Amino acid sequence: MSIIHEQAKVMKSLSPMIANLSLEVRNQILLAIHDALINNKERIFEANELDLKKAREDKLDDPVIKRLKFSEEKLKDVTGGLKGLIKLPDPLYVTSLERELSEGLKLVRKTCAIGVIGVIFESRPDALIQIAGLCIKSGNAAILKGGSEAYNSNKVIFEIMNEAAVKAGLPEGGIFLASTRSEIADLLECNEYVDLLIPRGSNAFVQYIMNNTQIPVMGHADGICHVYADKDADIDLAVKVIVDSKTQYVSVCNATETLLVHKDISKELLPILNEELLKKNVTVVGSREVMDIISCEEASEEDWKTEYLDYKISIKLVGSVDEAIEHINKYGSHHTDCIVTKCDETADHFMRYVDSAGVYRNCSTRFADGFRYGFGAEVGVSTGKLHARGPVGLEGLVTYKYMLTGDGHIVADFAEGKKTFIHDR
């Protein structure tokens, strides 16, 4: 049995206890982690320096190094996040259905923890804290595997968190840090003990995980987000929303990759927009019709399927909102898509027919985020349709159970017509 396997087995047996820690205890654990991280920040910064040194030696990309760096500011953000998490209402034992099936036979459906969750995340050490916090608040045991670039940072952060959490009431072994890459393969084998895997990373990585485990996977894939500027768009508002959606932070999944413009406003909108995009050094590729209006390279079929994650945008003209919807449903990744329009009817149509987790009107696609939605934190953004969709916070980390209480009620009485269900009367 691998270490992960042993650990997962212990976690599974602990999970009913963790799932039933009172809200008070769960919040105390979060507060203890919060305090311990602040009190031991120098240890974390030291360990983080080791990772940064190695990253520079290995000549990793600047964005990676930026994400890897655990600064005073990131500590402030992430501990602030923990405080926010403490303030959020309890996601457990929330009643979502209550019904008397027959005299004295009462059905109640309540939320409960999922059990044991495995999260595989990228090289941000602050992600470790966020994810552990979400799992603890939702009563789940968690096996956490961070990026190898953050090995030293994660190790020290985990030690600090775990010590504080156990002192505050988390059963020992309720959270576990996997540190080697080979442990991912071990984790995938733990279907007997692990209830859910959440891999964060590229589409290919998520797909790899899905194809190599029998554990249910909540995938958080990439984002090809669109803005559609309708014929009834306010031009200034459209420019503002498009520029923000594209450039506010280019390397994230909720940044816009493709702009669709209604033919009727294209000659007015595109020149103004292009000027603003040029100021931000955005490269434009466009369909032939776009090239007739502004100077840009021609977009290929491949462009409509590409998540640039860069200062680059593809632009296409469409003849109607339905054509825009069709393009988005065909080429998009069902993440977040926005219409800019003054017309309520067109907006309603777009928001109903676009098959995405987020359908927006007159605002930036960059809002698609658990923090901005007020969820306190997120484990990621789901482009799948099952269980949780869009930014996934505490609600995505719980399931529910049906609790039925009777007084000797048996089905034979109903089958024989001696009793009837209230909902059938």
Add this chain to the structure above:
Amino acid sequence: MSIIHEQAKVMKSLSPMIANLSLEVRNQILLAIHDALINNKERIFEANELDLKKAREDKLDDPVIKRLKFSEEKLKDVTGGLKGLIKLPDPLYVTSLERELSEGLKLVRKTCAIGVIGVIFESRPDALIQIAGLCIKSGNAAILKGGSEAYNSNKVIFEIMNEAAVKAGLPEGGIFLASTRSEIADLLECNEYVDLLIPRGSNAFVQYIMNNTQIPVMGHADGICHVYADKDADIDLAVKVIVDSKTQYVSVCNATETLLVHKDISKELLPILNEELLKKNVTVVGSREVMDIISCEEASEEDWKTEYLDYKISIKLVGSVDEAIEHINKYGSHHTDCIVTKCDETADHFMRYVDSAGVYRNCSTRFADGFRYGFGAEVGVSTGKLHARGPVGLEGLVTYKYMLTGDGHIVADFAEGKKTFIHDR
């Protein structure tokens, strides 16, 4: 491209239309199907006779033939079910979250259809009607594949349903019947167009589907249900509940397979219970301690893991409610488990710590069913923890989307501190 592939592609393009049919139209479609089935019942009975004849020639088991038979009574049940479905509230565009993120930036989360669903079900022709009805009411397009034993019945039922549905407003191609076994393999390849697969059948079959497709699968596995008779159980009530849970209908997933009895009441309960079970021809296997009290064969380790689906029960003594919980969480299939006790505290502990879709007190495990829960119908009972758990009705066939409406809101304003989120203040 296979027929299924072509069909799924058409369905995918139709799915936004189907998802946005008004409640009125969806209910009209259900009513039209209801009427058409009744008006054409003789055609169905004739086709069903062909299937029954073949089944008898092939010497299929009696229970299979019983399920296959589409009688006047089954027609009444299933058309009654359609009427019930019509009366149920609209599962679509139900608001589950409403929040102003910042002045003028309004977030709403509403339920919506999943899109294209593939359901592979067993040889009951009435299942075809139920499942199609659920998909239509929830605004989903559906590819349906029934058991080959019901080939003729399904073909005629589908023709009748489809003709009536299209006349009443369902886009042509919104439901499709796959009729050959090879089409299952084709269906598994349609990940580009099919959003969800619901295989009904054995655990092995569900697992096979999961391992051979990239489409998300909602699995409906088998059930090893337990009754635990606590030391504070009312003996008569316990006997009544156990006998019903075991014998009311043995070949279904919510029938009880294992009984756990607290040592303190075992000598009183077991002899009385055994007498009742004998009357119903139930074979008992038990642990050594059980054998000391009543005459029975010894249960092996394998018995605790076995779903008999027959007049057979395994019995074990336990020393505490926690021992019962441990056994259930270890050997059960997380379907439905019941405690019989007069003690509120023990019941609450059991219902919290048992990790199952249904946790019952003082009533038969046989109540675990979408009809009995008042869901109108069910596509099955889920023992998974993601998306839908327990009996799955309309709620399990919808997802949700986040609708965000602003007035030119951009993330840059928040990043630069010019604006703040209401939930952060």
